Amino acid sequence: MTPELATPELALSPLARERQAYRRSRARRSTLVALASTVVFAVAVAVGVTSAPGWPRVQDTFLDLRVGWESLPAILSGLWLNVRVLVVAEIGVLLLGLLIAVLRTLRGPVFFPLRALATGYVDLFRGVPLLIALYLIGFGLPALRLQGIPTDTAVLGTITLILIYSAYVAEVFRAGIESVHPSQRAAARSLGLTHRQSMRLVILPQAVRRVLPPLLNDFVALQKDVGLISVLGAVDAIRAAQIASARTFDFTPYVVAALLFVLLAVPTGRIADAVAARATRRQGLA
Amino acid sequence: MTPVLEVRDLVKRYGDTTVLDHVGLTVDEHQVVTVIGSSGSGKSTLLRCVDLLEEIDDGQILLDGVDVSDPRNDAAAAQRRMAIVFQAFNLFPHMTAAANIALAPRVVHGLPADEADARARDLLDRVGLADRADAHPDRLSGGQQQRVAIARALAVRPRLLLLDEITSALDPELVGEVLAIVRGLAADGVTILMATHEMGFARQVSDRVCFLDGGRVLESGPPARCSANPNTNGPGSSWPV
Ligand SMILES: Nc1ncnc2c1ncn2[C@@H]1O[C@H](COP(=O)(O)OP(=O)(O)OP(=O)(O)O)[C@@H](O)[C@H]1O
Ligand SMILES: [Mg+2]
Numbered sequence: 001m002t003p004e005l006a007t008p009e010l011a012l013s014p015l016a017r018e019r020q021a022y023r024r025s026r027a028r029r030s031t032l033v034a035l036a037s038t039v040v041f042a043v044a045v046a047v048g049v050t051s052a053p054g055w056p057r058v059q060d061t062f063l064d065l066r067v068g069w070e071s072l073p074a075i076l077s078g079l080w081l082n083v084r085v086l087v088v089a090e091i092g093v094l095l096l097g098l099l100i101a102v103l104r105t106l107r108g109p110v111f112f113p114l115r116a117l118a119t120g121y122v123d124l125f126r127g128v129p130l131l132i133a134l135y136l137i138g139f140g141l142p143a144l145r146l147q148g149i150p151t152d153t154a155v156l157g158t159i160t161l162i163l164i165y166s167a168y169v170a171e172v173f174r175a176g177i178e179s180v181h182p183s184q185r186a187a188a189r190s191l192g193l194t195h196r197q198s199m200r201l202v203i204l205p206q207a208v209r210r211v212l213p214p215l216l217n218d219f220v221a222l223q224k225d226v227g228l229i230s231v232l233g234a235v236d237a238i239r240a241a242q243i244a245s246a247r248t249f250d251f252t253p254y255v256v257a258a259l260l261f262v263l264l265a266v267p268t269g270r271i272a273d274a275v276a277a278r279a280t281r282r283q284g285l286a
Numbered sequence: 287m288t289p290v291l292e293v294r295d296l297v298k299r300y301g302d303t304t305v306l307d308h309v310g311l312t313v314d315e316h317q318v319v320t321v322i323g324s325s326g327s328g329k330s331t332l333l334r335c336v337d338l339l340e341e342i343d344d345g346q347i348l349l350d351g352v353d354v355s356d357p358r359n360d361a362a363a364a365q366r367r368m369a370i371v372f373q374a375f376n377l378f379p380h381m382t383a384a385a386n387i388a389l390a391p392r393v394v395h396g397l398p399a400d401e402a403d404a405r406a407r408d409l410l411d412r413v414g415l416a417d418r419a420d421a422h423p424d425r426l427s428g429g430q431q432q433r434v435a436i437a438r439a440l441a442v443r444p445r446l447l448l449l450d451e452i453t454s455a456l457d458p459e460l461v462g463e464v465l466a467i468v469r470g471l472a473a474d475g476v477t478i479l480m481a482t483h484e485m486g487f488a489r490q491v492s493d494r495v496c497f498l499d500g501g502r503v504l505e506s507g508p509p510a511r512c513s514a515n516p517n518t519n520g521p522g523s524s525w526p527v
Binding site for chain 2: 040183184186187189192197201202205206210
């Protein structure tokens, strides 16, 4: 609400009233123009699509309500696997990402090997395509037939996701750590805190707060990439849709799975927006 | 009696520039020693070297007669016996005033959380901020932040308190409230080494004043003798950036 609207109309001078009226009429006009153009665009798309020569076929194979409804239970139970993989992966990514980030910020020649290892890790897993990593780890690891190596495809998929996404998240964390001014570390050290204590109690809390928006953004990306574990054969939502689709020669189950993934992503997206907005407000204050 | 702090022939270089060139000074127990010098003369560097936040290039720093600048000695243990208040406060922005103060007593000196908190509130009371204990730094004025920073330094019961131009980042009307606290500490017998631009104030509270120029101590002595020194610029004429 604009401050002018909050004040009683009577208290305004004629000049202010006249300006307010002008602002209102302009706002009304912009709203109407936007509304009209949206409607025109939607109608054009709808007409364009439904009048396409292939539309009856597409409607039949992609939007068959009965097929969709029948495939829903299997896809939902597949989605439950996705959700579990997602939760485990998110926790793993947070921990491993943080560890790598902290290793990369260690100073001094003593830590060179650790630092180099962490840098190599990020270079490797940020560069390799997720699909290839899934194949290599999902099929390569079990082929070693080592004792204690998991063979469950969902577990292998989760491990791959953690490895890849940790590399991204580590860089996000590192940017956050390096954005904390060195004087904060000096203050912590002068109070007698050890390096580890300053990291845990002073640097990281500030760093994490600053990188929360990009962090949540990475999590939204991870949320849909959990569907890729289906290439290993794990029966998740996508794999369930594939099975249903193969049985009915109908693509509707894919549409159902896609809608479910979108529904799953909406809350995370809103949380990310809210967090980003709050971060901006805070910066405005400081 | 051994002085609390003795700096001998301290040399500190940044690359090719020698910021401190064989600096020497001593601070006896219950004394207030002030370092004065124009902007860039190395006052902050000197205090940071004493607090072992910077590695020194030559010389010795003796705390109660023990050479704490010797890499074979435990630097962290020495740091626990000193406390520094910075020019720019450097409070932890994600903690309340009370949490800022209670942190070191709790995690460094092993005080139980409730005792650390009680000590923090006590100290806040002493610097006149009892009612702002639960405020975060960004909700405090500059003068209030600097008073919290002083309380944070006092919370570890330091043997030596280092004050680095603690009023130079403050608006003139906030300087008084901070200086009043330092005056109180001096009266209580806290051993202090400070850098300042406030000549008048230095004269009032100091037992000794050292003039730092071009990385060397030009002159050192009781404030009355030094007050007429033409090398000193009044406050404000060399405002730090
Ligand atoms: N980390 C650093 N790297 C390089 N040069 C530095 C560094 N810190 C300080 N200096 C230089 O050392 C000199 C002394 O700086 P210092 O901050 O000690 O001065 P100061 O007397 O505290 O000045 P002010 O009154 O402005 O605070 C300056 O010339 C500064 O540019
Ligand atoms: Mg300085």
